[in-house]
Amino acid sequence: MGVEAFSVAWDRSEESLECSLQQHLRGTAVLIMDPECARLLPALCAVLADPRQLVADDTCLEKLLDWFKTVMETECSLHLLQDHPCLMELLSHVLKPQDISPRVLSFVLRLVGIFAAQEDCFQYLQQGELLLGLFGETGALSWAAWNMPSVRSGWIQGLCSLAQHPSALHFLADSGAVDTIFALQGDPSLFVASAASQLLVHILALAMQGGASGSSISEAAAWPVCAQKIVNHVEESLHSKATPQVTQALNVLTTTFGRCHSPWTGALWGRLSPPVACLFERDPIPAVHSLMDLLLSVARSPVLNFAACGLWEMLAQTLSRLSPTQAGPLALGTLKLQHCPQELRTQAFGVLLQPLACILKATTQAPGPPGLLEGTAGSSLTVDALLSSKSAFVGLLCQTLAHLEELQMLPQCPCPWPQVPLLEATVTILRLCDGSANPSSSVGGRLCGTLGGCVRVQRAALDFLGTLSQGTSPLELVLEVFSVLLKTLESPESSPTVLKKTFQATLRWLQNSHKIPNCSDLSPDALLFLGELFPILQKRLCSPCWEVRDSALEFLTHLIRHWGGQADFKEALHSSEVPTLACQLLQDPESYVRASAVGAAGQLSSRGLQATPTSPENPQAQQGLLMDFMHILSTDSEGFPRRAVLRVFTEWLRDGHADVIRDTEWFVATVLQAVSRDLDWEVRMQGLELAQVFLIQAMGRSSLHCPYTVGLPEATSPSPHPEFLQTLCRLPLFEFAFCALLDCDRPVAQKACDLLLFLRDKTTSCSGPQEAGDSPNSASVEAVLQRWREGEQGQPLGDLEPEAMLAILRSLDLEGLQGKLAKSSDHMEKSPQSLLQDMLATVGILEENEADCY
Amino acid sequence: MLQEEGTYQTELIDLSTVDVILISNYHCMMALPYITEHTGFTGTVYATEPTMQIGRLLMEELVNFIERVPKAQSASLWKNKDVQRLLPSPLKDAVEVSTWRRCYTMQEVNSALSKIQLVGYSQKIELFGAVQVTPLSSGYALGSSNWIIQSHYEKVSYVSGSSLLTTHPQPMDQASLKNSDVLVLTGLTQIPTANPDGMVGEFCSNLALTVRNGGNVLVPCYPSGVIYDLLECLYQYIDSAGLSNIPFYFISPVANSSLEFSQIFAEWLCHNKQSKVYLPEPPFPHAELIQTNKLKHYPSIHGDFSNDFRQPCVVFTGHPSLRFGDVVHFMELWGKSSLNTVIFTEPDFSYLEALAPYQPLAMKCTYCPIDTRLNFIQVSKLLKEVQPLHVVCPEQYTQPPPAQSHRMDLMIDCQPPAMSYRRAEVLALPFKRRYEKIEIMPELADSLVPMEIKPGISLATVSAVLHTKDNKHVLQPPPRPAQPPSSKKRKRVSEDVPDCKVLKPLLSGSIPVEQFVQTLEKHGFSDIKVEDTAKGHIVLLQEAETLIQIEEDSTHIICDNDETLRVRLRDLVLRFLQKF
Secondary structure (H helix, E strand, O other), X not given: OHHHHHXXXXXXXXXXXXXXXXXXXXXXXXXXXXXXXXXXXXXXXXXXXXXXXXXXXXXXXXXXXXXXXXXXXXXXXXXXXXXXXXXXXXXXXXXXXXXOOHHHHHXXXXXXXXXXXXXXXXXXXXXXXXXXHHHOOXXXXXXXXXXXXHHHHHHHHHHHHHOOOHHHHHHHHHHOHHHHXXXXXXXXXXXXXXXXXXXXXXXXXXXXXXXXXXXXXXXXXXXXXXXXXXXXXHHXXXXXXXXXXHHHHHHHHHHHHHHOOOOHHHHHHHHHHHHHHHHOOOOOOOOHHHXXXXXXXXXXXXXXXXXXXXXXXXXXXXXXXXXXXXXXHHHHHHHHOOOOOHHHHHHHHHHHHHHHHHHHHHHOOOOOOOOOOHHHOOOOOOHXXXXXXXXXXXXXXXXXXXXXXXXXXXXXXXXOOOHHHHHHHHHHHXXXXXXXXXXXXXXXXXXXXHHOOOHHHXXXXXXXXXXHOOXXXXXXXXXXXXXXXXXXXXXXXXXXXHHHHHHHHHHHHHHHOOOOOOOOOOOHHHHHHHXXXXXXXXXXXXXXXXXXXXXXHHHHHHHHHHHOOOHHHHHHHHOOOHHHXXXXXXXXXXXXXXXXXXXXXXXXXXXXXXXXXXXXXXXXXXXXXXXHHHHHHHHOOOHHHHHHHHHHHHHHHHHOOHHHHHOHHHHHHXXXXXXXXXXXXXXXXXXXXXXXXXXXXXXXHHHHHOOOOOOOHHHHOOOOOHHHHHHXXXXXXXXHHHHHHOOOOHHHHHHXXXXXXXXXXXXXXXXXXXXXXXXXXXXXXXXXXXHHHOOOOOOOOOOOOHHHHHHHHHHOOHHHHHHHXXXXXXXXXXXXXXXXXXXXXXXXXXXXXXXXXX | XXXXXXXXXXXXXXXXXXXXXXXXXXXXXXXXXXXXXXXXXXXXXXXXXXXXXXXXXXXXXXXXXXXXXXXXXXXXXXXXXXXXXOOOHHHHOOOOHHHOEEOOOHHHHXXXXXXXXXXXXXXXXXXXXXXXXXXXXXXXXXXXXXXXXXXXXXEEEEEEOOXXXXXXXXXXXXXXXXXXXXXXXXXXXXXXXXOXXXXXXXXXXHHHHHHHOOOOEEEEOOOOOHHHHHHHHHHHHHHHOOOOOOOEEEEXXXXXXXXXXXXXXXXXXXXXXXXXXXXXXXXXXXXXXXXXXXEEEEOOXXXXXXXXXXXXXXXXXXXXXXXXXXXXXXXXXXXXXXXXXXXXXXXXXXXXXXXXXXXXXXXXXXXXXXXXXXXXXXXXXXXXXXXXXXXXXXXXXXXXXXXXXXXXXXXXXXXXXXXXXXXXXXXXOOOOOOOOOEEEOHHHHHXXXXXXXXOOEEEOOOOOEEEEEOOEEEEEOOOOOOOOOOOHHHHHHHHHOOOOOOOOOOEEOOOOHHHHHHHHHXXXXXXXXXXXXXXEEEXXXXXXXXXXXXXXXXXXXXXXXXXXXXXXXXXXXXXXXXXX
């Protein structure tokens, strides 16, 4: 039977080949269904229909569907079905009671949906009773495989695809599918249930799209039957006592308002807002999260007239009804809304601030700081209530801090922003966490106990503290921030993650504290702070925990990058052991730390802050660091430190570091030599980057040497000096770039290609193309390159003449190569033809495996 | 320097009446010679082997340090209260100075240690039949123990100096503490706010920082305990911190024994270290440090040490109080340079007080107290796990520390609230002894015929002789009924045994009046009248002029001198009752 089926399939494939040729002649696009695919299709359909053949890989079927979808975008699906009878056979094959695997059933349901999305094809399929047979009550619903979630999901997705035109709407109404979808909303599989809700929204939108218009929108009775049915169902569900049903209805509505922005949604809200409002009167409020999502979704809708539909009142009521833990996300959502009455914004902000206000209230003697408590004065929320569950309290606090942090970044950030009380509250929280707070009240004591050593809250508070650095704060508070930061950095209890966050926050506060416009200098307070910070940093650089050493080094690098040029900073740094310790960490056993130490030492050296102060008479120490880095580059067993070295070298070259410009040629040559042997592709990439910086600089410089240059070097694109080309050959930069061009890692090859293109463009005027083939030297180079291509990359190019290099450069099809490299490496394997071949190969139908994908 | 130590309050108890001393760990046995040698104590001391051995080392070190600086005379006049009042601060405030004693000698130490009875974990020790005591691992130090003191129906756990952290000793045995009536909890961490992990990190950072800057590090410490963990941390850390060339010196009269003892107590170590022994490898990595010459140990600063001494270096030495021992020398030597650092790790002493005599001091000083004993969070976890009916603890643990009165988390919080005690307070533990276990001899048990009263509950009467000796109770079969006296001698013997009558069976059940009347009628009685009374019924046999009074717990047959009738009636009554 297998052989027969195969021969039949073969015959058909010949037919289809003819068909597609005819189509081609007719001028129909056959871009995607190419002849080879058309030839393979019948065999594949036979495999799919054969219950004995197991399609092992679900992703193949998904890819196949994607392919069909793309085909359908350019082709008429009816023609496709008619031209490929094997497809029709596969579709109708499912109608016969056979034990086809659920995944194939699901596939076919979805495929039919894709075909039936076009109305003519829909009608064609309906005539054949295929649609009713698959989607009707006697179809998939009656199969044993209906128990499988994948089949139910396929059924929904199929319907979702086909519901694109009025005919589909009638079909849905007549076939009773809508009732099935209602039932599937409560499906035990979450995927199915969610897809069912989405499908209802899709159908509702489709029905309303064509059904109602103009004045009839406001009259629900004038809505299409199908839409009415759905809305009635949602309304009934909203009245239900069972929370899952209410949740389903709310989810449908949330999706509807999120997706559909036509005028009819206003009428829909007008009709359904009373039952939604009733939900808030129940105790407890059912499906709180879904309710909040719905309110926010409605509030975001661009077509609703909120003032008229009472949404603001409902939001206000909800905010006051919900517990602080529940109301947080709603308050944040409300504050993010574009057009929201100020009163509501104030209320929402008050809700968000409540936990912090409570903490301030419990820990301060004063009647209460202004600003933060105003909005919440009437609230009955107390710390006692909050403290009833530690985990809930900690969760609420973290959530609040994260919400406030998010809010401060947004354009909708409330104004005036209560910077001072927020900062006070955050500092208080940090003090409660590290145990240094000393509240007099008993509630304060309980807060101490709850938050003491709580890393989660500490992290969230530090993040928020960092964000708060953007506002303007009074000096005494800034000093308090510095003191709490120091305390956290110093404390032996601080975990590595907390320390990292503290370093980040410290950096932000140093950048923003007491900011004087147009001045990047550190404030006097910041300098005092640094004086205390460096001894702590010293200790952290000696931490037994590598994460701490690493983040301390990163922090140091940032500090130097920002303020390394400032005399006061230099003085403070030099009076500590920090530079020495940082350089010692170049020998750290942990590679990440070594990498960070490279960054820090490089930065120190760039700013002339290295451990041993160099004088013009004694350049040895400085040279020492360069040699240390070279040593790391050529010997370190881990990639991170080597990458870090190259980043520093590139920066040094770019910034004209003294050691580099002393003998740039030697420097570049040594680095390239080390990099060309490196096994880490990122190091090789960085090497090319360094080469590029060198080229740009050198060309700029050589052009300046040219006495005839007029105007800016960039504008005139000068040709390089012949001596410079000699240098490139000597370095050997050409050899490095050619070698990288054949690199097995695509990004490296791409970068090399870009570099060579740049070089070729800059050297076009140097010599004429006619010289290319003439040079005997270039012939030998090409021969070597050819051997390289064949995998023998050990052989050097030998001594090269610039002319030969240029000739080769011009002879290479760099643009072509660039195009090839731009394609992702799996572009061959992604072709539909390859997909079909793979699928057939896995089931062993294809006689000879012609695929050579991998 | 005072060479006297405050010991114990002698007025509180007469130590000669104490039968048993249980030692929890080697840190809390330093006063043992004072008790065993000078108080008339004749009881037994129980401790595990490592506790005794390492305790000996600690005492030996102490004696050695003290004896190095002998004093011909000792002043005692200052102990006069009137004089003491006038002395400067620390002396003025000292309490109970009259009880201060000179330090004991090695001879006294040996004599004291000879009174120790060695025990192993989970070993059950009978104390006079009254209670059984069992040491359990407390996870704090080598051989450190918690004690279970239990009778058959009561269980008291004494938890002192325990740790839930993973350090070198065997982990704490929590499971055996379950079902305690009372859990006495003491010896919690001295520094509840300092997390040992953080402190070890701090210790390493400060050590490395000092040494890298060319300074020396002094660690005043005991010769055993936390030092093992510190050496292990340093073992992992020195290479990464680039300290491989820095010498570590451990100077103590008992340094060698301490390092070696730690390696041989395999069965008392945590699982990881135990398994190393089978490889075989030394359980502690300090063996490798010694082998590679990174760690060197000396009995004192004299002799070999002075030849080998190389700076910068790290020195571990005692005594942590900085009042005696080799540490004093190093404080004098290094105190003047700010490059050097002294790092305090022992939590028992206030580092500020320890440093006071050395001021002004240029040397940097770091306080990294490493106390692995339970903190309050761990206590609340432990209590949740073990669930004792009552917790008893020192008063200090039931309120936040005075310096941090707002820290409500730094106290024991349990339900019902812990019972607290103060110094020298006698406390009645909150349980009553309701039951005693009594053993029944097999032959007596054979003779018992239990009857089921309710499903699952059977009763049997037993007549026996109760023997009580050493708090053990045994029921033995009663002696046979006395033989008719045949001779005078016999008679005297039988007089000795308690007067044993033949025992009547016990009766139970109630008499249904209607059925009883019917039975009477069946047996020929007529003219029966029943009267209800407050307590029961009266059955009147008018003809026989007899009255049967039936009440809840008694039945009386009142008839006029007619024994035959009474016996007949009695037998009829007995038909309705169960005998056993």
